[in-house]
Amino acid sequence: MEFQNEIGLIQRKMAASVAGSSRRLEILNVLDIQSGQQVLDIGCGGGHLLEELAKAVGPKGKAIGLDTSEDQLKQAKGRCALYDNAFTLLGFANKINLESNSCDAVASAQTFEYIEDVDGSIEEVTRILKPSSIFVNISILWDYYKFYGADDNLNNLIQDTFKAHCFHQMLPTTLSGRLKKFGFKQLKHKPLPMFITTTDDNSPAKYAAEVMAQFALQQGVSKDKVNEWQNQLKLAEDTGHFAYTNLPILTYGYLS
Numbered sequence: 001m002e003f004q005n006e007i008g009l010i011q012r013k014m015a016a017s018v019a020g021s022s023r024r025l026e027i028l029n030v031l032d033i034q035s036g037q038q039v040l041d042i043g044c045g046g047g048h049l050l051e052e053l054a055k056a057v058g059p060k061g062k063a064i065g066l067d068t069s070e071d072q073l074k075q076a077k078g079r080c081a082l083y084d085n086a087f088t089l090l091g092f093a094n095k096i097n098l099e100s101n102s103c104d105a106v107a108s109a110q111t112f113e114y115i116e117d118v119d120g121s122i123e124e125v126t127r128i129l130k131p132s133s134i135f136v137n138i139s140i141l142w143d144y145y146k147f148y149g150a151d152d153n154l155n156n157l158i159q160d161t162f163k164a165h166c167f168h169q170m171l172p173t174t175l176s177g178r179l180k181k182f183g184f185k186q187l188k189h190k191p192l193p194m195f196i197t198t199t200d201d202n203s204p205a206k207y208a209a210e211v212m213a214q215f216a217l218q219q220g221v222s223k224d225k226v227n228e229w230q231n232q233l234k235l236a237e238d239t240g241h242f243a244y245t246n247l248p249i250l251t252y253g254y255l256s
C-alpha cells in the first residue's frame, strides 16, 4: 500500500489519535533515550514519533526519520519544524544512508510488515546500530484486525481484500526468530490489544475503516459495496453491536 494522498492523510489522522499516542508512549518507555543520542525512526510517516524523539535527545542529539514517501516526509518536516535536531531521510529500510555504528537506538511503528525485504532491513539496522543498542518495533497481527457489526459476507469481502495491503500479515510471530538470527539478545514482546466500540474522531476504528474502504476501492470493489459496508457499520454502532479489534505487538531486543 502506498502512503500518499488520501491514504497518507488518513494514516496521519490515525497516528494523531489515541492509538498513535499510546503506542508512541510504549516505544519511548522501552527506548530510555539519553540526551545527545542519535536515534532513527524507520517509516516515520507524518513525524509524530520523530517529534518526541527530537525532544528526548535534546539539542545535542539527532532524531532522524526515514520514509519512502515524499508526501509523508513533507508532513514530518512541517511537524518537526521547531526542532533543529530533527532530520528526514528519503529511502528504503534495507539501504539506509547512515554510517555504520552511528545510532544509539532504532525504532519503528507499523512499518516492517510493509517491507518485502524484512531480513535485509534488519541486517541494515544491525549495521547502523552501535553494539548493545536497542531496536524496538511495533507491528500488527493483521489476522486480528477485524470489524464486527456488518453482514458477514460483505465484511469478509472487505477484510479479505485488505490482506493484500501489506507483505507480512503476521510479522510479530516470526520477528524474534529473525532478530535472533541477526544477533539480537534479551528479546521481549508486549501485546497492545485494542477493543473499540465507537468511531469518534479520536477512535482508531474510524480511521481503520476509512483506510480499509479506500483500499477496497483501489482493489476494484464497487463503490456501492464499500458504501454499504460503511453504512452497515454505522448502523451497528448506532444500535450497539459494533466492534473493532486490533492486536499490535511491541518487540524489542539489544544488539550483542
Ligand SMILES: C[S@@+](CC[C@H](N)C(=O)[O-])C[C@H]1O[C@@H](n2cnc3c(N)ncnc32)[C@H](O)[C@@H]1O
Pocket (backbone or CB within 6 Å): 003, 011, 015, 020, 042, 043, 044, 045, 046, 048, 066, 067, 068, 069, 072, 091, 092, 093, 094, 108, 109, 110, 111, 114, 115
Ligand atoms: C502505517 S505507516 C506508519 C507511520 C508511522 N510509523 C506511524 O506509526 O504513524 C507506514 C510508513 O512506512 C513507510 N514505509 C513503507 N515501506 C518502507 C520502507 N521499505 N522503508 C521505509 N519506510 C517505509 C510508509 O511510507 C509509511 O509512511
